[in-house]
Every structure is written in C-alpha cells, then in structure tokens.
Amino acid sequence: MTAEDTPPGPASTSTSTSTPRPAGGITRRTTLRSLAGAAGLAGLAAVSGCRLAVDEARGAGGGGARRGGNLVVALGLDAQPVMVQAQTASASAWRRLVFETLTAADTSGRPRPLLATDWSLGDGGRTIAIRLRDDVRFHSGRPMTAQDVVFSLERTLDPLAGTQARAVSSLITDMSADGDHALRVRLRQPAGNIHDLFELTAIVDRESAGGLAEGRDVIGTGPFTWRSWTPGSQLTLARNPDYRVPGRPYLDGVEMPVITDPTALVTALRSNRADIAWTVVPLDAKGLSEDGRYDVGYSATVAYAVNMNVTAPPFDDARVRRAVGYAIDRDRIADQVFAGYGDASSLWWSRKEPGYSRRQAEAYTYQPARARRMIEEAGAAGAEVTIHVIGIQAARSTAEIVRYDLQAAGLRPTTRVLDVNEYSARQAAGDLGAMYVNGYGTADLAAATLVVSHPAFGTGSNASHFTPPAYAAVGQAAASASAGERPAAVRELGAYMQREAFSQALVTTSAIFLRSKRVRDTATTFLGALNLDDAYLV
The missing domain is CATH 3.40.190.10 (Periplasmic binding protein-like II)
Known part of the structure; x- marks a missing residue:
C-alpha cells in the first residue's frame, strides 16, 4: 500500500462554515x-x-x-x-x-427553551440544573412537573423506547426534582452531546405512559x-x-x-x-x-453507507476496505437513486455537525482503476462477497450500484435483500455477513451520538465487529468534548473512521x-x- 491509498487525516479547515444547507441538509440541485x-x-x-x-x-x-x-x-x-x-x-x-421536548434547536443547532426555561452546567459539565415552565399541562389536564421530566429521561434507558439518546442518558448517575418546576441531573462524565438527549426526549405523562x-x-x-x-x-x-x-x-x-x-x-x-x-x-x-x-x-437527514465485517475476508484487510471507498461512484447514487436530492459524501453526519469537514466529506472519490489496483495488491481479486441489504427501495437501488462498482473493481459481489424486521434483528445481533447496506436517519444528531449508540457504528459493539480501544477513545473524546473542543474532536473521529474504513459513507440525503x-x-x-x-x- 502506498501513502496515497490512505485517506487524509483530520482537516484543520473547511468546517461547518461551508455553504449552509436547509433543514434536510442538502445543497445540491x-x-x-x-x-x-x-x-x-x-x-x-x-x-x-x-x-x-x-x-x-x-x-x-x-x-x-x-x-x-x-x-x-x-x-x-x-x-x-x-x-x-x-x-x-x-x-x-x-x-x-x-409531544414536546425540553429544548428546540434553532436552524444553527443552538438549543432554545421549549419546556425548559433555562439550564446551567456545573462541576465541569457533570451537573445540569434545569428549570421548567410552570404553565404546561398534559392533554389529560394534569400539570406537567419535574417528576414527569425525570420519568421521561429514565424511560430513554428502556430498550423498547428505541431512542438513539440512550447512550447519553446512560451517563446519568442521579436525577432529582427540586419542587415541581426544577430538577438536577448528574452525569458520570461531561457529555458534549447532552442536547441530543434533550431534543429527542419527548416528555410523556408518567401516569399513562404504559x-x-x-x-x-x-x-x-x-x-x-x-x-x-x-x-x-x-x-x-x-x-x-x-x-x-x-x-x-x-x-x-x-x-x-x-x-x-x-x-x-x-x-x-x-x-x-x-x-x-x-x-x-x-x-x-x-x-x-x-x-x-x-x-x-x-x-431528517439520512446517511447511506456500506459497512464491512472486519473479521470476514476480504474485509479483514484495511486495504480492501479503503479500496471499496474508491470503487463506488457516489455521484451516480446521488443522481440515479436520489434524483439529485443529496450529496455524495464520505462522512456519516451532515453539515449541521459543528465538526463537519468538507475535506473529509470528499476524502473518497470515484477512482475505479485505483480501487482495482488496491484490491489486486491485497490479493483479494475474485473474492466472493454477499451484500445484505435492508428491504427499502432506496437501499436496494444503492446496493445495486455498489454491487456493479465492486464487480468492476475485481470482486465477485451478490446482493441479498432482507425485510426490515429481519435486517434490524440481524444488525442488532451482529449477523449481517461480510458487507451490508443501509440508510441511517441519525445524520442530524451529534457525530458522537451516532458512534456510541447505533448498532452499525457503536464503539463497544457493532455489526462490523470493529471494536478496538482506539475507536472507543476517539468516540469518547468526541462525546465528552466541550463546545469549543468539539469540532477538532469530531474531525479526529472522522479521520480515524475513514482510515480504518470499516464503513464507507456514500450519500447524505433528506427524507x-x-x-x-x-x-x-x-x-x-x-x-x-x-x-x-x-x-x-x-
């Protein structure tokens, strides 16, 4: 492998100050x-x-x-x-x-009061004091109190809730109500993505939530x-x-x-x-x-990606995983599958992420000859690969282009479509074979929330079986970073994921x-x- 076959490292410029996108995160067309x-x-x-x-x-x-x-x-x-x-x-x-939430982010991502009137951080970001509106009633007529907020935050820990904010709420060590309209939340460690929890946690009536x-x-x-x-x-x-x-x-x-x-x-x-x-x-x-x-x-912004099992040949070789990034024509996917309502991107998060880097979004470009050479040098030419695909039309169409491009690069891929329930169950169990394609509607959340919460990307467990300590370290650094530290920490996370290439982001689009x-x-x-x-x- 030559130095040019490795994607660029952390970008120090070209962050989220680039061309803004609307709520869906799209700038093309x-x-x-x-x-x-x-x-x-x-x-x-x-x-x-x-x-x-x-x-x-x-x-x-x-x-x-x-x-x-x-x-x-x-x-x-x-x-x-x-x-x-x-x-x-x-x-x-x-x-x-x-339903409503504690905060409602504005178009720049800055949290604004909704059910909460204000909040403050203490103890180095480990304590959050929240004050609530005193004029909120549930549809039953009962006043909303701090106990309902505590209950709602605790509910996010229930796997049945299915919330991506569970990774954030799992940091909570204690919550206590201070009267009806204030509460205090204590965290095990600072959470720079705490507002993902506030944005996703719909406040439910504790008396009827069952x-x-x-x-x-x-x-x-x-x-x-x-x-x-x-x-x-x-x-x-x-x-x-x-x-x-x-x-x-x-x-x-x-x-x-x-x-x-x-x-x-x-x-x-x-x-x-x-x-x-x-x-x-x-x-x-x-x-x-x-x-x-x-x-x-x-x-919501959706990121489509092709992920690889790093324990299964030929993707146990990082050279092959990187070659996949150069083999796929992302612009063709954006044009043919998403009708121009999307961006070819090598990142899994949108421009709404403060650590977004345009340089990283363009890290992998369509270079089929380069991809074929890398696969040949790795001794993987002719390797048979089954691509498991979630049974939604956009993912199926994306997977067909991936299959065509990987075949042109020297692999022998086939696709297998799974219905949504089977795909989800197998993803959670880490049983999606050597390669799988899906779209992730979490691209508007913090990058750290994605990598610590989603079964396709989790630092502790994921369907790619990629869990080295270094991945957990960069994920944790992004999750605990302060607002000022976050852009650099996210760019470091993006650079690490692109070097290891267990996942290749393809397109960001919007529902x-x-x-x-x-x-x-x-x-x-x-x-x-x-x-x-x-x-x-x-």
Whole structure:
C-alpha cells in the first residue's frame, strides 16, 4: 500500500462554515428547489369537508392565517407510539404535534427553551440544573412537573423506547426534582452531546405512559391531542383547545392515513385526497417538483453507507476496505437513486455537525482503476462477497450500484435483500455477513451520538465487529468534548473512521415530503420532525 491509498487525516479547515444547507441538509440541485417553489396551477377536489373555494385551492387566498379545517398528511409508514423518543421516519410526522421536548434547536443547532426555561452546567459539565415552565399541562389536564421530566429521561434507558439518546442518558448517575418546576441531573462524565438527549426526549405523562405501546393512552403537551389510531390504517389528531400558546394551533385537526405504496402515496396528493405526502420516493418528488401546485420539503437527514465485517475476508484487510471507498461512484447514487436530492459524501453526519469537514466529506472519490489496483495488491481479486441489504427501495437501488462498482473493481459481489424486521434483528445481533447496506436517519444528531449508540457504528459493539480501544477513545473524546473542543474532536473521529474504513459513507440525503400549496406555514424541527404550530389551509 502506498501513502496515497490512505485517506487524509483530520482537516484543520473547511468546517461547518461551508455553504449552509436547509433543514434536510442538502445543497445540491438548487434548480430543482427553485422549480418546486414556482407559482402554481389549480387545486382540485374536496377532502374531508376541508376544501374551500376553487380560487382558494389555487393558493390565491390572502388575508393571513385562517382558522379551522383538518389537514390530511398521508404517511408512508405507520405510527409507532412506543418509539416517540426515537429518531425514526415514522415518528417524525407526528411526534412534535403531540409531544414536546425540553429544548428546540434553532436552524444553527443552538438549543432554545421549549419546556425548559433555562439550564446551567456545573462541576465541569457533570451537573445540569434545569428549570421548567410552570404553565404546561398534559392533554389529560394534569400539570406537567419535574417528576414527569425525570420519568421521561429514565424511560430513554428502556430498550423498547428505541431512542438513539440512550447512550447519553446512560451517563446519568442521579436525577432529582427540586419542587415541581426544577430538577438536577448528574452525569458520570461531561457529555458534549447532552442536547441530543434533550431534543429527542419527548416528555410523556408518567401516569399513562404504559399505554404508549398499544397506542391506547398517548398523552403529551403539544398543540394536538392523540384522538385515535388504527394500526396500519390511520392516525387522527385533534386540536388541543388548552394549548398554552394563545390562538394556536390554527387547524382543527390532522388526519394521517397510512399509505405504504409509494405510487399510491403520491396519487393521494395529486387527487387532493391528501394535503401532504410524507416520506416520498425522490424520483416521485422530482416528477412533481415542476408542478406548481406543490412544494418539496425536507425532513431528517439520512446517511447511506456500506459497512464491512472486519473479521470476514476480504474485509479483514484495511486495504480492501479503503479500496471499496474508491470503487463506488457516489455521484451516480446521488443522481440515479436520489434524483439529485443529496450529496455524495464520505462522512456519516451532515453539515449541521459543528465538526463537519468538507475535506473529509470528499476524502473518497470515484477512482475505479485505483480501487482495482488496491484490491489486486491485497490479493483479494475474485473474492466472493454477499451484500445484505435492508428491504427499502432506496437501499436496494444503492446496493445495486455498489454491487456493479465492486464487480468492476475485481470482486465477485451478490446482493441479498432482507425485510426490515429481519435486517434490524440481524444488525442488532451482529449477523449481517461480510458487507451490508443501509440508510441511517441519525445524520442530524451529534457525530458522537451516532458512534456510541447505533448498532452499525457503536464503539463497544457493532455489526462490523470493529471494536478496538482506539475507536472507543476517539468516540469518547468526541462525546465528552466541550463546545469549543468539539469540532477538532469530531474531525479526529472522522479521520480515524475513514482510515480504518470499516464503513464507507456514500450519500447524505433528506427524507422528502410533498406539500400542496393550499397548506401554509408548515415547518420542520432541527431533527426534521413536522411542526404545524402555525400551519393553516387556504
């Protein structure tokens, strides 16, 4: 191996001050976005008694926000209320509507008060004193207290909660309420990613939380109440008449039919049976981006990667793992699979991470001849490889390009698609064979949260069986770094992961939704959850 076959080390420049990206974390194909925002044509038929006159359906109505009506959000995935504290595509559509968190990061990632009014660090970052609002009530009418916050933080330790913040909450050694509206949290060590915990921990009603698993008692503090849920069919939310923000929300309710077929999901929007189609296939979004009746929106950032088992030949040789990075045409994946709604990237986190480095994002470029030479030098030419793929369309299409490129580089790859449940179970068990492809909707979280919490990347255990002490050390350094130390620590983490190459990041993209222009003033949170506080229909 020559020196040029090793990716560059930590970048000292080109951090997150590079071109900013919107909430979804995408900067490419700005022409598509401008088309998606063009003025529109007519809306069509009525839905659930909420459609107004034809001229208003065209978005011609003026006069500011309007009260009333039920918004229809067609979901590509069913709700899973038990995972309300997890960063999942299914929860992102409704989590912020029903529940709230201690903080709400602004567009720059700076935490702002939501249920917490302020917080302060002590003992070198090992103690956090939090003060809470005194005007918050659950949908049951009961006031929210510090005991509910303690309970909610403790709940993140339950594996059934499925939250990526568990790695952060596991650092908590003690929590105590100081009256009804203050609490103190003590940590085993400083946690620079503590706000991932605050952003993900939906505050649940401790008296009814047992009903979350069945969707029986789903009680939060948000602007909408959980009215009914028929698994696999529909979720219905109603306006919270006692929401503490005067006059909000404007909508009477939100209907969320579950439409898992991608074509039918878009058809519901085009036929005016839905106002928003949530989690749309990128190619479908591109097809409607030139139709002036719709806007393209961006939710959570998703990083797609191909991971390798470092104990299985030929990937027990780091030269082969690095060669994979040079063999894959990331731009082709971004263009053909994600229709230009994405960036080719060698990093697993988005530009929202303060330690993001453009140099590292471009560390592995498409160099097929170089990849083939490296594989030949490692004696791996002709090695048979099975690529396990999660059974979602974007991952399957990505894996086909990976298979084609690795074959061109001299390996003999085949793909095997696993359904989502089997893939998830095998990932948790570390049983995904020599190579596997998936997308990770955690790219907006801190880099340290990803590497200490996800079963594909965890420093203590992962499906690549890559757990050297040096990996744990750089992960821990990133997790415990102060705000000032964090960029350098994250760049060191990225450089280490790229050198060892047990995972090759391919593309960062965003979960995409389409919105009729009859809907005004929707928003998404820093982590991509739908926010309808100010939304209204025209």
